Amino acid sequence: GAGVSQSPSNKVTEKGKDVELRCDPISGHTALYWYRQSLGQGLEFLIYFQGNSAPDKSGLPSDRFSAERTGGSVSTLTIQRTQQEDSAVYLCASNVVFSYNEQFFGPGTRLTVL
Amino acid sequence: GQQVMQIPQYQHVQEGEDFTTYCNSSTTLSNIQWYKQRPGGHPVFLIQLVKSGEVKKQKRLTFQFGEAKKNSSLHITATQTTDVGTYFCAGPGARGSQGNLIFGKGTKLSVKP
Numbered sequence A: 001g002a003g004v005s006q007s008p009s010n011k012v013t014e015k016g017k018d019v020e021l022r023c024d025p026i027s028g029h030t031a032l033y034w035y036r037q038s039l040g041q042g043l044e045f046l047i048y049f050q051g052n053s054a055p056d057k058s059g060l061p062s063d064r065f066s067a068e069r070t071g072g073s074v075s076t077l078t079i080q081r082t083q084q085e086d087s088a089v090y091l092c093a094s095n096v097v098f099s100y101n102e103q104f105f106g107p108g109t110r111l112t113v114l
Numbered sequence B: 001g002q003q004v005m006q007i008p009q010y011q012h013v014q015e016g017e018d019f020t021t022y023c024n025s026s027t028t029l030s031n032i033q034w035y036k037q038r039p040g041g042h043p044v045f046l047i048q049l050v051k052s053g054e055v056k057k058q059k060r061l062t063f064q065f066g067e068a069k070k071n072s073s074l075h076i077t078a079t080q081t082t083d084v085g086t087y088f089c090a091g092p093g094a095r096g097s098q099g100n101l102i103f104g105k106g107t108k109l110s111v112k113p
Helices: none
Strands: A005-007 A010-013 A019-024 A031-037 A044-050 A065-069 A075-079 A088-095 A109-113 B004-007 B010-014 B019-025 B032-037 B044-049 B055-058 B061-065 B071-076 B085-092 B101-103 B107-112
Touching: A005 A088, A010 A019, A019 A088, A019 A109, A031 A075, A044 A065, A044 A075, A044 B101, A075 A088, B004 B085, B010 B019, B019 B085, B019 B107, B032 B071, B044 B055, B044 B061, B071 B085
Parallel strands: A010 A109, B010 B107
Antiparallel strands: A005 A019, A019 A075, A031 A044, A031 A088, A065 A075, A088 A109, B004 B019, B019 B071, B032 B044, B032 B085, B055 B061, B061 B071, B085 B101, B085 B107
């Protein structure tokens, strides 16, 4: 594809339910990042995948958050037992990591927890 | 932990006025990147600065990287309504060469026609 894609674009869920957010990075990009952006706020780093290396999970806010990247391409961010404070836009980005190349962002998934 | 701070948080200008946002890091940065996020959109890369004291221009936008590589600025000359959005700076995360970025909280620019 031409860019990073994310699905769904919007997700409304009830408190306590689990959600899965998907990210398809640009083909050939070895690095994939997840960020969270609360309304009117900056980008909060969540997790980073680079090739076959162990992911950098240092930004995950709690053990309810987890992410996988299968086959070095598609990634899924899972939030278990969602809480209202999880409501935010979840952004995925990818790049070819070499001296901090620019990151290409997807359109995001807007998550609303009722 | 490492922090990247931006000021101001908001800036309202009249069209044609200049605008500047400042970015400061608690640690020396190997490089700094700038992104723009239009309302309702996603961040889009603008530029990367690597060298101490570097200055780069993109039309009406001027980017500077401080001599100590701990601060940076973005200056827009004669703002236009198309400049509306939030401008973020980002520096490498504390883990060094792994590619992770730490973003500032951004400066939201509004331009009154």
